[in-house]
Structures are given as structure tokens and as C-alpha cells.
Amino acid sequence: MATTQSQAVADRLTALTGHRVRLAGVTTLGDVSRAHLTQLGGTGVFVNELRSRLIGGEIDFAVHSLKDLPTRQDEQVVIAAIPPRDDPRDALVGTAKFSDLAPGARVGTGSPRRVAQLRMLRPDLEYVAIRGNADTRIGKVTSGELDAVVLAAAGLGRIGREAEISQVFEIDEMLPAPGQGALAVECRADRHDLIELLGVLDDPETRAAVTAERSVLAALEAGCAAPVGAFASGDGHILSLTAAVVAVDGLRSVRTSTSGPTPAAMDLGRELAAAMIAEGAGTLMGEQAH
Structure with missing residues (x-):
């Protein structure tokens, strides 16, 4: 999937600028380990090796799934572009639709966020922690071995396996991870030539939406392994943002929404996170940490 999405960005850059791009594959700990995401350290496990190569000058730019990026930006690198977002929703690949799975059916996912929200919908199913690529x-x-697995709809689309989706969860059923469906193109902060070149790939509406979502995550001081969902959308002027923290048992949650001017995307996320903390979101995340 990483190769596919990187090639798509490379092809788009070539089409827009005429610059030829050569892919350089980099394997990360997150790619090869089968340990649970929380055991691997959560945020950053998929990007640290890429950033090391970037800072060292071995590669010119890197393409990440935005939801995998730490919210705390490394000062040595910059997100030069966030291309238009693909489908942000989660998808079920299984023997039946989610509501039609038999009680006790085994559903696989490596995401505490997904498990928590799935348990809210179907506490009668068994949720199995899994790792590995989509295939x-x-x-x-x-x-x-399993009756179903839950994956990002965008990822399945990028590898041409959307025909195997048995159900796509709507946003009001299951909030996606902050930044899900979006890509981030990073380069070194001192490469002003690359920042300008890669800027042609940037989509301002997508950048505003994911900035608001990731601002919630940062203000909650949560990583990509935490049970936090967030989604923002707008018309270029007003941004609507919804976020939730769900207890891993699916029994309790804090879900809040707000809206405001698009240029204030980061403040919007921070304010929403503060409201969530006031409602007890920090307690739910503390339980996840233990």
C-alpha cells in the first residue's frame, strides 16, 4: 500500500511539474513487527525510519499516511503538501454486513479506536487484535480464521480491493482516525526548493480539515493508538468538526461537535479537545493507557 500511494503521488507530481521521481522503498518497524500497536509505541512507529532517511539526505521527500504521523512536528521536516483526501471512512471486509454477523463472530482490527466504537455498536462480537498488511x-x-476485518476504505481503494468491502461505516456510526484517508508529503525544512515544488500537490480544504482533527489529538495528548476519532469537513469558509473518545469496553464515550471559520482550524480543534476534557475524556484515555 505504501508503494502504491507513493507512486500515485510521484505520478501526480510528474504530471503537474514534469519532474521525474524515483521511488526508494524503506521498511519500518511498524511494517515488519506483528506486535500490537500499543506495544510498539503507537505514534511514529511507521514514520521514524523514513524521517531518518529524509533528514540524512538519502531521500528527497517521503509520503506517509497522515494518520500515522505524530502530531508533534519534527522541526527538521515540514509537511510540504497534503493532497486531496480519499474516503476517510472505515470499511468492513467480511462474510456479511456488520449487523448481520452472528453473535460471537470474530472481527479483526489492530486499532483500539475501532474496537471501542465497534463494541458500542455490537458488544456481542469478539474483537481480535491483528497486524499485517491489508492482504x-x-x-x-x-x-x-476471522469472520470479518475492519480496514480504512481509502487503503482498500488504493490497492484495488474495494470490491471486497461488505460495508462502509458512515461517519456517525464510527468516527475515523484523525487524518484518515489523507496523505502527507514531507521534506526537509531547509529544502525551500522542494517545499515550493511539492506545494502544487497541496489541497487547502483537506489541509484545514486534517489540521482541525489532528489538533484535537494533540490537545488530548493522544497518539494514533488511542481510542480517539475525529472528522472535519467544510465548504472553504466554515469547518464542522466532530470528535469522540470512547472507552475500550465501548460502554462510555465523550462525543462533541463544533464549527467555526476554516482559517481557525487549529484553534477549533484545541477548543473542542478542551470541552471534551471537561466532560471526562482524559479519564477514558487514562484507562486505555493502563
Whole structure:
């Protein structure tokens, strides 16, 4: 998937600027380990090796799934572009739609955020922690080991496996991870030539939306392994933002919405996070940490 999305960005850059791009594959700990995401350290596990190569000058720019990026920006690198977002929603690949799965059916996902929200919808199912790429996860359904798996709809689309989706969860059913469906193109902060070149890929509306979502995450001091969902959308002038923190047992949650001017996206996220903390969101995340 990483290769596919990187190639798509490279092709778009070539089409817009005429610059040829050569891909350089980098394997990260997050790619090869089968440990649970929380055991690996959560945020940054998929990006640290790429950033190391970037800072060292071995590569000119890196393409990340934005939801994998730490919210605290490394001063040595900059997000030069956030291309138009793909489908931000979560998708089920399984033997039936979610509501039609038999009680006790086994559903696989490596995301505490997904498990928490799925338990709110169907506490009668068994949720199994899994790791591996999309092909490996889907294979567990094909083999009968699991009845279903939950993956990002955008990722399935990028690898051409959207036909295997049995259901897409609507935003009001399951809030996606902050930044889900979006890509981030990073380069060194001192490469002003690259910042200008890569800027042609940037989509201002997507950048505003994910800035608000990630601002919630940063203000909550949560990583990508925390049970935090957030989604923002707008018309270029007004941004609407919804976020939730859900207890891992699915029994309690704090869900809040707000809206405001698009240029104030970061402040919007911070203010929403403060309101969530006032309603007890920090307690729910503390339980996840333990």
C-alpha cells in the first residue's frame, strides 16, 4: 500500500511539474513487527525510519499516511503538501454486513479506536487484535480464521480491493482516525526548493480539515493508538468538526461537535479537545493507557 500511494503521488507530481521521481522503498518497524500497536509505541512507529532517511539526505521527500504521523512536528521536516483526501471512512471486509454477523463472530482490527466504537455498536462480537498488511488481514477472512476485518476504505481503494468491502461505516456510526484517508508529503525544512515544488500537490480544504482533527489529538495528548476519532469537513469558509473518545469496553464515550471559520482550524480543534476534557475524556484515555 505504501508503494502504491507513493507512486500515485510521484505520478501526480510528474504530471503537474514534469519532474521525474524515483521511488526508494524503506521498511519500518511498524511494517515488519506483528506486535500490537500499543506495544510498539503507537505514534511514529511507521514514520521514524523514513524521517531518518529524509533528514540524512538519502531521500528527497517521503509520503506517509497522515494518520500515522505524530502530531508533534519534527522541526527538521515540514509537511510540504497534503493532497486531496480519499474516503476517510472505515470499511468492513467480511462474510456479511456488520449487523448481520452472528453473535460471537470474530472481527479483526489492530486499532483500539475501532474496537471501542465497534463494541458500542455490537458488544456481542469478539474483537481480535491483528497486524499485517491489508492482504494478510483479508486473508484471515478468506481462510475462515476471522469472520470479518475492519480496514480504512481509502487503503482498500488504493490497492484495488474495494470490491471486497461488505460495508462502509458512515461517519456517525464510527468516527475515523484523525487524518484518515489523507496523505502527507514531507521534506526537509531547509529544502525551500522542494517545499515550493511539492506545494502544487497541496489541497487547502483537506489541509484545514486534517489540521482541525489532528489538533484535537494533540490537545488530548493522544497518539494514533488511542481510542480517539475525529472528522472535519467544510465548504472553504466554515469547518464542522466532530470528535469522540470512547472507552475500550465501548460502554462510555465523550462525543462533541463544533464549527467555526476554516482559517481557525487549529484553534477549533484545541477548543473542542478542551470541552471534551471537561466532560471526562482524559479519564477514558487514562484507562486505555493502563
